[in-house]
Amino acid sequence: MKRAQPSFLNAIENSVDRRRRPRPISRVNLESLLTRQSCMTLSQDPPLPSTGEMDEYTEENEQYEQDSGSSDVKDEETVKVCLRLRPNKKSAPGRMIFHVKDNTLIVRCQGENVSSSTKHYTFSNVFDDKVSQAEVFDSCIRPAIRPTLGEPGATFLTYGTSGSGKTYTLLGNEEQPGIVPRSIEQIYEELCDNISLEPSLKMESMKPIPLSDESVLDELRKLRVIKSRLQDTEESQIMLSEIIQSQHQFQPLEMGDKRVFIWISFVEIYNENVYDLLNVDGDFGKRKPMKVLSNDGNAYIKGLSTLYAGTKTDAYNLLQYGLQSATYGSTDVNSNSSRSHSIFTVTIITHSVSTQRISQSVYKFCDLAGSERMKKTGTMGDRLKEAQKINTSLLVLGRCLETVHKNQKAKKIHDLVPVRDSKLTMIVQSALLGKEPMTMIVNVYPLEEFYDETVNVLNFSSIAKQIIITKERKMVKAPHGTRYSFFLSQAITSPSVNSDKNQLLMEYESLKQENERLVAETEQKNAEIVCLQRKLAIQEFQLRNELTDNFQQHFVKMEESCEMRIRCAKEQAVILYKHQLATLEKMLKSKDQLIMEMEDEQEEYEKKLKDYEAELSKYQRQQSRNRRQSV
Numbered sequence: 001m002k003r004a005q006p007s008f009l010n011a012i013e014n015s016v017d018r019r020r021r022p023r024p025i026s027r028v029n030l031e032s033l034l035t036r037q038s039c040m041t042l043s044q045d046p047p048l049p050s051t052g053e054m055d056e057y058t059e060e061n062e063q064y065e066q067d068s069g070s071s072d073v074k075d076e077e078t079v080k081v082c083l084r085l086r087p088n089k090k091s092a093p094g095r096m097i098f099h100v101k102d103n104t105l106i107v108r109c110q111g112e113n114v115s116s117s118t119k120h121y122t123f124s125n126v127f128d129d130k131v132s133q134a135e136v137f138d139s140c141i142r143p144a145i146r147p148t149l150g151e152p153g154a155t156f157l158t159y160g161t162s163g164s165g166k167t168y169t170l171l172g173n174e175e176q177p178g179i180v181p182r183s184i185e186q187i188y189e190e191l192c193d194n195i196s197l198e199p200s201l202k203m204e205s206m207k208p209i210p211l212s213d214e215s216v217l218d219e220l221r222k223l224r225v226i227k228s229r230l231q232d233t234e235e236s237q238i239m240l241s242e243i244i245q246s247q248h249q250f251q252p253l254e255m256g257d258k259r260v261f262i263w264i265s266f267v268e269i270y271n272e273n274v275y276d277l278l279n280v281d282g283d284f285g286k287r288k289p290m291k292v293l294s295n296d297g298n299a300y301i302k303g304l305s306t307l308y309a310g311t312k313t314d315a316y317n318l319l320q321y322g323l324q325s326a327t328y329g330s331t332d333v334n335s336n337s338s339r340s341h342s343i344f345t346v347t348i349i350t351h352s353v354s355t356q357r358i359s360q361s362v363y364k365f366c367d368l369a370g371s372e373r374m375k376k377t378g379t380m381g382d383r384l385k386e387a388q389k390i391n392t393s394l395l396v397l398g399r400c401l402e403t404v405h406k407n408q409k410a411k412k413i414h415d416l417v418p419v420r421d422s423k424l425t426m427i428v429q430s431a432l433l434g435k436e437p438m439t440m441i442v443n444v445y446p447l448e449e450f451y452d453e454t455v456n457v458l459n460f461s462s463i464a465k466q467i468i469i470t471k472e473r474k475m476v477k478a479p480h481g482t483r484y485s486f487f488l489s490q491a492i493t494s495p496s497v498n499s500d501k502n503q504l505l506m507e508y509e510s511l512k513q514e515n516e517r518l519v520a521e522t523e524q525k526n527a528e529i530v531c532l533q534r535k536l537a538i539q540e541f542q543l544r545n546e547l548t549d550n551f552q553q554h555f556v557k558m559e560e561s562c563e564m565r566i567r568c569a570k571e572q573a574v575i576l577y578k579h580q581l582a583t584l585e586k587m588l589k590s591k592d593q594l595i596m597e598m599e600d601e602q603e604e605y606e607k608k609l610k611d612y613e614a615e616l617s618k619y620q621r622q623q624s625r626n627r628r629q630s631v
């Protein structure tokens, strides 16, 4: 029979069907698995009570077969998978009982009408609900942050259902800071005096670039903008620092002449779109999806804002600004933290002044979206799309881990790890391809109502836990130049594994059916879309015709109205001219009259003048006659 690949999305409760219930088997703990270069999840059934009722769990009931193993893989880096239980305030135990013993989580469950079963999940570390944030950091994160050793960096992921404590583990709160603020403290306290305050060296598209004076000023300007957009956070940052430093002893490292440059970026992946959370120059709160590119197995995001954090305060400010942008963005695209993945990246560039050697270590902190199944998140519209995208990226992450595990079992590069199938796996590909260590903290909220999800999460993490990534020196070069890890482990085949596989086969079938249903639904929706598109095209054509008619009618009316207005204006002008002409004619007539009257008067005066002249000459003649007579 063809064996199914393990699936983590659709677990079926194994107590439902006796045939699928795991068979009793001796348990192997994590240490032994690691030393035998393999690891597995074991299922175990306790002897069934004849009544079908479940016994109370007691440690004495358990029979462990400790495997001594050899220590021939001590120098190997592994994918670390740690489990953390969230405190459960609800006292009723329900049908699930969780018990932690060393590095194993023992889950005992009972159904109403079925017999009980017990499963054992081994991890690198198992933290019960009483573990402190400091303990989680010290055992899972602190040893992996070693920038001075020229290591490539590390990827840290928190995985689990919504509300299981992923963000709490990663960020924590003001009294209980999480692994990100603790890592910031560690980095800045250990590298302290060697950190350059001037952002003069940057990585761009995976290459070191010395920055010009203008670029340095621009980087400092961006930090000032970010600071101005944050509320006064200095006091709370100081308190956070004090809390962390009271719980850990960080010593400055001997760095010689090395100068250190620390750059930070922060992205969110929502609906398979990558958004920049530190974009200072764009509109605050408005986001554009970005492209993820790959260069020799290392991913980089085109145009991503990577800002300089020369001090601890800058790093805290950038973290806070990114979280603030995510909150603004969430109202913009209707996302929230549970439905998106976020990745906070700290890049440490080390420049040795004497040797001129430059190395970089990249630390990625990933808060993954809640791993709920679609049935629970609802299957309508945006929510369906969202759930599909979240599940796609987590499914691809699971597939990548499965492929790595398969290659590991086959002791050769059998299949390519499908890191390019989702944005999340593209971004964390260097960890998935074995170039750097990966630590996954699996968060579980041990509540009755999350039973199915919790089983899925545990199945998923069991796949991750079966992987051992060898150190760089054991890498082999693939023909096309991409580097892959050569995995040396060999899985232990046991009846319980077969039993698990049968169960997983059923889960796979059920997932397949769900997939088929969704494909059919998608096809139907596509047909509806085509039909709607046709209707839309017809409506558009009718609308265009109506619009053309309307425009024509409008133009005709406008022409008529213009003509009318011109006619009126003409008539008014004619009337005006007529009136003016008549007035002028009248004035002309009266002038003619006046001239005639004046001519008459002139004639009269001329006549009178002639008369006077005649009289004058008569008078003059009389006078001369008189003068002669007197003489």
Ligand SMILES: Nc1ncnc2c1ncn2[C@@H]1O[C@H](COP(=O)(O)OP(=O)(O)OP(=O)(O)O)[C@@H](O)[C@H]1O
Residues within 6 Å of the ligand: 085, 086, 087, 129, 160, 161, 162, 163, 164, 165, 166, 167, 168, 169, 337, 338, 339, 369, 370, 443
């Ligand atoms: N170990 C813990 N100790 C105390 N409180 C915890 C612990 N883990 C989680 N919580 C609390 O549980 C609540 C939910 O946790 P958190 O927001 O971290 O869940 P989450 O998995 O990130 O959820 P989501 O996927 O919705 O973002 C928070 O109020 C947090 O303080």
